[in-house]
Amino acid sequence: MSTDRSYGDPSTRVRILDATWQLVAEQGAGLKLSDVAARASVSRQAVYLHFGDRSGLLVALVQHMDDTLDLAESLAAVNTAPDGPALLEAAMRLNTEFWSQVLPIAQVLEAARHDDDALGTAWRDRMGFRQAVFRAMVDTLATRGELDEDWSVDDAAATLYAVAHFDTWRELRLELGWSNDHYVGTMTRFLRRALLKEGDTNR
């Protein structure tokens, strides 16, 4: 592979990916490779040289996703949460942060993956990481004894992950126009009631 950027310029590869990100955000899945090339000030063939084909470009975009995300603060808040309610709130704050940033490409790729195996694999890989994060949270709650006995860790983690997924966030936040705070507040209350022991219901 060509892992070395030679010329003094910022790596062409990254320029192309940035251009792709922008155009996916602006035009959705209907982006043209010629537009990508133009936006990156590069020839259309350079795109093919770097990514092989359309699908390869989108896969690379998904893999490149994490590099452009800025979630350190929100993530730290989750890890330092003193109790269950605080942890859930931090998790929902992280969630809304995450989807806000990923929104442009999530809208497109979450669905394009059905027509493209490679893209599907790449996307699932990213989501697997997400799944693990929520799983870890529920583990924490369980070892602290804050998870209600009604719940197995597996079910609670899966449900939390699924409920925090893109559709739910998008419907509430974008379609119904909820603010970030309203999303975080309502979902936190929702999850706290559903998952935690009774003693924790005071806020």
Next chain:
Amino acid sequence: MSTDRSYGDPSTRVRILDATWQLVAEQGAGLKLSDVAARASVSRQAVYLHFGDRSGLLVALVQHMDDTLDLAESLAAVNTAPDGPALLEAAMRLNTEFWSQVLPIAQVLEAARHDDDALGTAWRDRMGFRQAVFRAMVDTLATRGELDEDWSVDDAAATLYAVAHFDTWRELRLELGWSNDHYVGTMTRFLRRALLKEGDTNR
């Protein structure tokens, strides 16, 4: 535009829509109009006569959706539910029923709508109906005094709707491999704890 929604023989129209449904299920958004025509035993141009263009065909498919759904039983169960927990369970049963049937086109159209205004409007219209159904459920719960005072009817209805949306269902049911019963059982418990008053927590 043209939108000759009543071009000719309704049976031809329906044959084309059925073929489209099948092909969307088989091939996703990448279906070719020539394949649709072939499947419907019709010339490619007939498709254009009836639906104007590709987008018109997909919009018609969404509008045609309700005609092919078979939800009478599940819907009746919701309307005759004696109490809150039963109502939520019936609702989740209806939900899994609904998404199972709509799955083939939901996967594709939920996302294609971003690139196609007309399709987006049609899809949103269908989902608005769904929203109303969940709203009615929460109204019922509220007037029966079973909705916890923590919740406004608006927030509860919106949250219920969003949590029952496609992504959540798909992640749990398809990606994580939950059975229908496990989905219904877990989600019902989840929602019961989150939305209903304490007295109802016995199952």
Next chain:
DNA sequence: CGAGTGATTTACACTGTGTCAACTAACCCT
């Protein structure tokens, strides 16, 4: 210097969409 390589330009084959015009087969009607 020359070798290597990233990138450019130009050209072309292929596929799918959308449009158009001419033809056909049915049905309807006084």
Next chain:
DNA sequence: AGGGTTAGTTGACACAGTGTAAATCACTCG
């Protein structure tokens, strides 16, 4: 029965976007 409308067919074509290929340029490094 013949004339007009309706529904559909056939075949051709323009257009756009993807993907491939070959010749060439430009810059770097040994």
